[in-house]
Amino acid sequence: MKKKSILAYADRRISVAAFLLAVFGSLMVASAEMGNSAGDTGYLTGIIIRQLIYVIIGFIVYFVLIRMRVYRLRTYLYYVACIAVGGMLLITRLFGQIGGAYAWIVLPAGATIQPSEFAKIFMIGFAGKLLGVDRREGNEKAFKQFAGIAIFFFLIIAGYQHDFGSGIVLAVICFCVLMIPDYKEIRVAQRWMRVIIYAVVGLALIVMSKPFTELLKSHSDNYMVGRFLAAADPFLYQYDNGYHLIMSLVSFANGGLFGLGYGNSIHKYMNFPNPSNDFILPVIVEELGIAGFIALLLMYGLMLYPIISGSFRTKITGSKIVLLGVFIYFIVHFILNVGGVSGLIPLTGVPLLMISSGGSSLMASLGALGLAQGELIRNRMAEEDEDHRG
Numbered sequence: 001m002k003k004k005s006i007l008a009y010a011d012r013r014i015s016v017a018a019f020l021l022a023v024f025g026s027l028m029v030a031s032a033e034m035g036n037s038a039g040d041t042g043y044l045t046g047i048i049i050r051q052l053i054y055v056i057i058g059f060i061v062y063f064v065l066i067r068m069r070v071y072r073l074r075t076y077l078y079y080v081a082c083i084a085v086g087g088m089l090l091i092t093r094l095f096g097q098i099g100g101a102y103a104w105i106v107l108p109a110g111a112t113i114q115p116s117e118f119a120k121i122f123m124i125g126f127a128g129k130l131l132g133v134d135r136r137e138g139n140e141k142a143f144k145q146f147a148g149i150a151i152f153f154f155l156i157i158a159g160y161q162h163d164f165g166s167g168i169v170l171a172v173i174c175f176c177v178l179m180i181p182d183y184k185e186i187r188v189a190q191r192w193m194r195v196i197i198y199a200v201v202g203l204a205l206i207v208m209s210k211p212f213t214e215l216l217k218s219h220s221d222n223y224m225v226g227r228f229l230a231a232a233d234p235f236l237y238q239y240d241n242g243y244h245l246i247m248s249l250v251s252f253a254n255g256g257l258f259g260l261g262y263g264n265s266i267h268k269y270m271n272f273p274n275p276s277n278d279f280i281l282p283v284i285v286e287e288l289g290i291a292g293f294i295a296l297l298l299m300y301g302l303m304l305y306p307i308i309s310g311s312f313r314t315k316i317t318g319s320k321i322v323l324l325g326v327f328i329y330f331i332v333h334f335i336l337n338v339g340g341v342s343g344l345i346p347l348t349g350v351p352l353l354m355i356s357s358g359g360s361s362l363m364a365s366l367g368a369l370g371l372a373q374g375e376l377i378r379n380r381m382a383e384e385d386e387d388h389r390g
Contacts, residue, residue, distance in 0.1 A: 006067065009377040009384075011310075017303035018354070018369050022058070022362070024299070025355035026051045027262070032276035032283045033357070035268040047276075047357075054359035058366035065370030069378060070125035070322060078126050082149060085122050088115035089156045099274070099349070101163040114360035116157045116166040120173055121364050123150060124325035125371060127177040132318020139185040143178065150174035165336065165348030172332050177325045181317055208232060208345075227346040234343055244279065247271035248341045251282035259289030276357040278349050281341050296355070303369070304330055310376045319375045326372040329353075330365075 026048070033047045088105065092115065095106045104112040126149070130142045150171070158167025179190055207228065227241060234242030234249070251267045254260065265286040272279035284292050304327055311323035330353055337352040339345035351358055353365045 006377055006381075009380040010066070010373055011306040011376050013302050013306050014369055014373050014376075017299050018059075018062070018366060021296075021299050021303065021354035022055045022366075024296070025362070026055060028280055028284055028287075028355060029276045029357045031263050031265065031287060032268050032280055034263065035265075035270070035272070035275050050359070051357065054362045057359070058363045061363055062366040062370040062373070065367050066374040066377065068371075068374060070128050070371060070374075072318075073129065075129065078129050081122060082126065085115065085119050086153070086156070088113075089119060089153065089161065092161055097162075101161055101349075103157075103161045103163040103166065111359070114166075114358070116161065116163060116170065117358075117360040117364040118367075119153055119157070120166075120170050120329060121368050121371070123153070123170065123174055124177065124322060124329065124368065127174070127325060128318040128322040131177065131181045132316070132321050134183060134317070136183075136185075139181070139183040140189075143181075143186045143189060146174070147178060150178075163349075165350040168348060169329070169332050169336065169350060173325060173328050176328045177321050180321050180324060231340075231343055231346040244272060245341070245343050245347065248279060248282040249343060251286040252342070255285040255287065255289040255292075257289045258291050259285065259287045262287050277351055278337070278347070278356070279341055280352055280356050281338060284355075300330070300334065306376060307372045310372075310379060314375070314379050316379070319379060322375050323372055326368045329368055 029051050030044065030048050033044060092105055093102045095104060096102070098104050098112070103116055104114050106112050127146060130146045135142060154167050154171045154174075157170060158164050161167075175193065179193060208231070210232070230237050230241035230245050234245040236242065238246055247267050251265065251271075254266065260266075265283045267286065268275040268279075268283045272282065275283055281293075284296065288295070307323050308327045311320050311327065314320050314323065333350055333353045336345070336348045336350040337356075340347040340350070351361045353361060
């Protein structure tokens, strides 16, 4: 009997949804960049070609990582990779600020790499390796090692690079994966982490409350404080921190149910600082309406449902960590981006994965999907082997 290819066990929903989102995202990036092209068709053609190159490279990464069971790699390889990722995060200062953050490495011909995007995916695989094996007496040590590295990376990204949005995403991912292993040696630490969750939720409610925002008004010239105040009431700061948020809400209203038509967004031409990145969702809704947003949600659901359902089915801790880590990675980005541009939470500058422009985020997204798909494949193969033995 001919042995099946590993890809025969793949969940096609993930691959189809990833392809549809990549195509949809490329089309929307092209539309959003019309505002920056100023009628220069050469500029727009270059954007489209560059985006397609990112898509191709991203899918190559996707298929490569499908074949890699990350938590089975040797531990020393992870520590070497950890040093490499940390080094890439640190050298970004040599390339100056872009958009207020030192988050990019500038390559020849103007191309850039954002190491923090790859750091998020690396930490998911690293968690699977360190936390996915029951070491008994070594569980607590592995827990502390991972937490320490996560804190170190967070401080570099949020403090050293001034990229608070990416730092928050990495922190949430690492915090959540630390809660997954069920080893008695780390249960006390996990209980304290639950207390931290309750405290953070309570603090967030206090910070966004009216009495607290009133106290902050005297510091509205501060960049971060201004974002909090704008999220609380953008119309009080319509000529300052709230301007772009108001234009985002106007775009949502303009789009209505079916939108103004592809390419016909008005506000992308002058009212958004990054129409193809942070603010791509208002462009989508203005052009394709609520129907376009619902279609986007359905594609996300098609892609993420097999991952979250697979995480609940598997009994392998390392596989569960990887699958849930990838799911959290996408969900946190979605909440921060959509919540920010809709005024529900302060803007963080976090991209909408698979949709926003940026080669690093697209390649990291497809890499994350490759990790998840690989785990689902191997879990299906193991289930089939058990059925044959039964």
